[in-house]
Amino acid sequence: MKLRIFFLISLFALAACTAEAVEEPAATAVTSTPLGTSPAPTAVPPTPTIVQIAEATAVPTETPPPADEPAPSPQPPTAAPEVEPIVVEYGRTAEGAFFHGAETAPITLIDYSDFL
Amino acid sequence: MLGAEPEIVANYVETGQVKVVFWPVLNHGSPSVYSTLTAECIGRQNEAAFWAAHQRLFENQRDLWQADRDYYVATAVALGMDQAAFEACYDNPDTLAHIQKLDEMRRQWGIFSQPTFDVNGRVFSGAQPFSAFEQVIEDALP
Numbered sequence: 001m002k003l004r005i006f007f008l009i010s011l012f013a014l015a016a017c018t019a020e021a022v023e024e025p026a027a028t029a030v031t032s033t034p035l036g037t038s039p040a041p042t043a044v045p046p047t048p049t050i051v052q053i054a055e056a057t058a059v060p061t062e063t064p065p066p067a068d069e070p071a072p073s074p075q076p077p078t079a080a081p082e083v084e085p086i087v088v089e090y091g092r093t094a095e096g097a098f099f100h101g102a103e104t105a106p107i108t109l110i111d112y113s114d115f116l
Numbered sequence: 117m118l119g120a121e122p123e124i125v126a127n128y129v130e131t132g133q134v135k136v137v138f139w140p141v142l143n144h145g146s147p148s149v150y151s152t153l154t155a156e157c158i159g160r161q162n163e164a165a166f167w168a169a170h171q172r173l174f175e176n177q178r179d180l181w182q183a184d185r186d187y188y189v190a191t192a193v194a195l196g197m198d199q200a201a202f203e204a205c206y207d208n209p210d211t212l213a214h215i216q217k218l219d220e221m222r223r224q225w226g227i228f229s230q231p232t233f234d235v236n237g238r239v240f241s242g243a244q245p246f247s248a249f250e251q252v253i254e255d256a257l258p
Contacts (some may be wrong), residue, residue, distance in 0.1 A: 050232060098166045098167070101135035102132040102135060105134050109153050111137065112227045114140060114143065114147075114148040115170070
C-alpha cells in the first residue's frame with residue numbers, strides 16, 4: 001500500500017517536471033473584421049540591404065605630351081551646309097514662246113519685242 | 117531689254133525669282149520676221165541656244181535690216197546648229213505661221229508697241245534701265 005502511494009507520487013512529480021520544459025506558444029492578437037470585408041494587407045517591411053561603399057577610383061588625368069612632339073592642331077570649324085544652286089531651266093510656254101528661268105519662279109517677266 | 121537683261125538674269129533669273137519669256141512682235145516687216153524665224157528654228161534644235169541667238173541677234177541688230185537668208189544660216193551654224201535642220205525649219209511655212217500666230221495673240225491682248233514688258237500683270241513700255249526693272253520686280257516679289 002505504501003509502495004503504491006510512493007509510486008503514484010513519483011509519477012505525478014515526473015509529469016510536473018515535463019510540463020515546465022515545454023514552452024507555451026505566445027498568444028496572438030485576434031482582430032475581428034466586419035462581415036463581408038477582407039482584412040487590408042499588411043505592409044511587409046523591406047529587407048534591410050547592406051550597402052557596400054566602393055572605394056573611390058582615381059580620376060585619370062591627361063598626361064602632357066612629351067616635349068619633342070608637336071601639339072595637336074585645332075579642328076577647323078564645321079562648314080555651313082551647302083545650299084543647292086538654282087537650276088535655270090529653258091523651255092517654252094504652252095503657247096510656244098521661249099522662256100528661261102525656274103519654271104516655278106514667283107515672277108514672270110514677258111518681253112514683247114523683236115530683235116530690232 | 118538687252119541692256120538690262122544681263123543684270124536681270126544675274127540678280128533674278130539665276131536666283132530662281134524671275135522667269136523671262138520672249139514674245140515675238142513682228143512690227144518691222146521682213147527684218148522682224150526673218151530674225152524671229154532664225155531664233156525660233158535655233159530654239160527648236162536647242163532651247164538654251166535660243167537665248168544665245170537672242171543675244172547675238174540683238175548685238176548685231178544693225179545688220180538685220182540688210183540681212184538675207186545666208187546671213188541667218190551662217191548665224192545658226194556659228195551657234196552650233198545643224199544647217200540642214202535649220203534650213204528645213206526656216207523654209208517651212210508652218211514655222212512662219214507659228215510666229216505669226218504669236219504675233220497676233222499679243223495684238224489681241226492690246227500689246228502694240230515694243231518693247232513692252234509684263235511683270236506679273238504690271239505692263240509698261242519702252243526701253244528701261246535695270247533699276248526700273250528692279251523696282252517693279254521687288255514690288256512683285258512675295
